[in-house]
Amino acid sequence: MTLIFKNVNLLESCGYSGTVNVVIKDKTIEYIGAQMPEYNADRVIEGNGNLLMPAFYNTHCHSAMTLFRGYGDDLPLQRWLNEKIFPAEDLLNEERVYTGSMLAIAEMIKNGVVSFSDMYFFLDETAKAVEQTGVKANLSRSIVSFDSNADFSKDLRVLESIDVYKNWNGKADGRIKIDMSLHAEYSNVPKCFDYVGALTKELETGFQIHVSETKAEHEECIARHGLTPTAFLAKHGILDNAVTAAHCVWVSDEDIKLMAKYPISIAHNPVSNLKLGSGIMPYKKMRDAGINVTLGTDGAASNNRLSVLRELQFATLIHKGAERDPSVTLAADMIKCATRNGAIAQGRMDCGEIKVGSRADVVLVDMSSFDNIPSYSFESTVCYSMTESDILMTLCDGNILYENGTYTTIDEQLLKHEAKRVISHYFD
C-alpha cells in the first residue's frame, strides 16, 4: 500500500520548509521532498495548504475510565475517590472495560492520538480493543499491594501481569506492548517494588507508576521512608528500568537531579492536575535538567477529555502563567513533548516524528479553518489555535484510521449503542 501526500506543509521542526511530497509505503515514511518520485501510488492526497504533523502520543491513561467521565466532578479528591470512583470501579467487568476502552480509543483517534500508555485491569479487554482499532498502546496491569508478608511470586496480580505480557507483548504487529506497573508508592509495600522491579528488568519491558501527584502523598512518603517517592524508587532499583512516571507535581529539586541520571520519562498531565486540585508540575526545571517530558491525559474521569492536543495547549499556557514569563514554554518544544518524546517513553524509537524511515503516525490538519487564519508559524497554530476538529485524517503505521469525521476501524453507531447499554446498566 503506497500513499502520497502531495504538496503538503510540514511542521518547521521537521526540518523542511515550503510544501513537500510525502510518500508512505506500508507502515513507513519512504520519501519526503520536492520531487515526485515514480511510485505506483494507491492513493494521492492533495495537500491543499494543509499541515502534516506527527500524531499525538498519550503517555498516561486509564482508558476504561471513560465510562466515568463527569462522574462526581468538583468534589475534593478523597470524596471523589471514595464516594464515586472506587464504588463505580468495583462494578466493572470484562464487557464494561472493553466498551470503556473502545470509547476512549474512538475519542483519541478523532483527536489525533495514535498511541497511549494505560494503567488498569481486565487488560485482555483493552488489548482486544487496541488490536481491533489499529492504534498502539503500552498496557499495564496496575498493581496495589498491602501485605508485606505476601509471596509475590504467587500474587494473583503479579501472575496476571506476567500472563498478559506473555499473551500480548509484541502482538498486533508490534502495536501492543505490555509494561509492568505498580499503582504508586503509597499503595504498595516496599517488598513488592523489589519483586516487580526485578521482574521488569528480567522481561526488559517498561514500567508505569504514579509519582508525587499530590502534596500529601509526597510528604507521607517522606514520613514513612525518610525518602521522597522518587528517591524511594531509585533505592528499590525501579528507576533502572524504562519508567514512565505520571504527574510528578510535587517532586523536589533533588528529585529532578536524581531523575536526570536515569532513563525516566515524565507523563505530564496538566488538565488532570488542575481539575483534581493537585497543582502545577515544575516543567521548566525538568526541561532544563534534560528529562524526557511527555504528555498524558489521565483517565476521562479526571480530565474529562482524552486529547493530547488539549494537554499540549494547557501545558504551554499554564507554565507561562505560573512562572509569569511567556518565554518559559516554546511551541516547538511542547509539540515535541506531545509527539516524539511520548514515542520515546513507550520505547517506540522509530515513531513520533516525520522523517524518512519513521513509522507513518501522522495527522493532517485543516489550515483553512477560521481557527487557523492567519497562520504565521505552524508551531504557533498547533500550540495556540488549532482545535481537534481541524484534524482531517489520523494515520497509525500508515493506516488511515479516521478521515473527514469517519472511522475506518470502528463502527461508530454500534459503539454508541453498546455504550448506552453499558452505561445504563451500570448506573441504574
Added chain:
Amino acid sequence: MTLIFKNVNLLESCGYSGTVNVVIKDKTIEYIGAQMPEYNADRVIEGNGNLLMPAFYNTHCHSAMTLFRGYGDDLPLQRWLNEKIFPAEDLLNEERVYTGSMLAIAEMIKNGVVSFSDMYFFLDETAKAVEQTGVKANLSRSIVSFDSNADFSKDLRVLESIDVYKNWNGKADGRIKIDMSLHAEYSNVPKCFDYVGALTKELETGFQIHVSETKAEHEECIARHGLTPTAFLAKHGILDNAVTAAHCVWVSDEDIKLMAKYPISIAHNPVSNLKLGSGIMPYKKMRDAGINVTLGTDGAASNNRLSVLRELQFATLIHKGAERDPSVTLAADMIKCATRNGAIAQGRMDCGEIKVGSRADVVLVDMSSFDNIPSYSFESTVCYSMTESDILMTLCDGNILYENGTYTTIDEQLLKHEAKRVISHYFD
C-alpha cells in the same frame, strides 16, 4: 418567524429537568415546557437528546487583532508589543480592520459566541461587520492620552467616541451598543479620566478599560498616584458608571472590597493572562465578594482563539489547580460567568439565559459526540468535555447564524479570500 426546538435537553441551571419543547417567536423565547402549544411554526427542530443552552458572551476583545493571531508568540510582553504588535497596528486601515473584525466574528459564531465587547479603533468598520453578521457588540473607541494640558472637549479621539456613539448606539435593532473607553490607567492622564468619566455618565452608557493586568502596571500606578488602579478609578468617578474592567489579575483584597460597592463587571481573560505571563486572577475572592465575573478572550494576538467556551474551561480548571482545591470552581457558576453575567456586563438585561421572555441567544450542543459520552450532568459536559465542534447551531435574537458548519450571514469563501489578500498585503 416561529421556531420550535422539540424534546430538547436544557441545562439544569435553567430550572428544567428532562426534555422540553422551546418555542422561539421572532427574537424572544415564548414558551418552555412539556406541552406543545398550538403554534404555526416556520420550523421544528428535533432535540434528538441534544442540549440547548444559552449562547456565550465575550466581554473583552480587540476583534480586528485577529489579523495578528500568532504574530510573535512566546516573546516577553514588552518585546511582543514594541517589536511586533505596535508596528503591525500602525499599518492598519479601514479595510484591514473590517476584514479582521469579520474573521473574528466568523470564528466567534462557530464557537457559540453571539455578543462581544470590543476596545479598538476604526469603529465604523467593526460596527458594519456586526450589523451585517447578526451578532451583538458593545463597541468602544479605546482612548490613550498623554497631555495633561489638552482640552479634551476638542480631543480627536474623544470626538470620535462621541460621533460613533451618535451614529451607532442602539442601531441594528439594538444589537450594537457604543461604550466609552480609556485604554488603561497607565496610558492616560488623570484629567482625561475626569472628562471621559463625566461624558460616560452624561450618555448613560458603559465603560471599558484594562485594569491591573500586570504586576508592574499595578505597582507603577501606586508609585505614581499613591493609589491602586481600582482606587484611582473610584477617585475619578469612573466606577459610578457600568464599568467592564478587563483582567484584574493583580487587584488587592482592598480593591475587591471596593469593587463590590460599585456596578462593576470583571472581564476575566484566563488564556491571555497565562499566555502573556501576566498571572492568575483571584477568582475565588471576587466570587465570594459577589462581584459580577464574566469571561473574555482578549484579542486573538494574545490567546490565540476567540472561544468563550475555552475560557470557561480554562477558568474552571486553573483556579482549582492554583488554589489546590477542586471545589473552588463549580461548573454551574462558571457557565453563568460565560453567559448571563456577560449579558449583564453589556447592559443587556433580557439576554444570557433561557427563560420565557428572554432574547433567544442560544446554542444547540451535540450530545452524541464521543466527547460527551457518557454525560452524567450537562453542566459537567459543558465545563469539562464539550468542544466547539459540538456546537450544531448558534442563534442570536432568534436568528440562526450558524447551522451544521454553515453560516447564514457570512460568505465563508469570500471572507477567506479577502483575508488572504489583506494578510499578504500586510506582511510582505
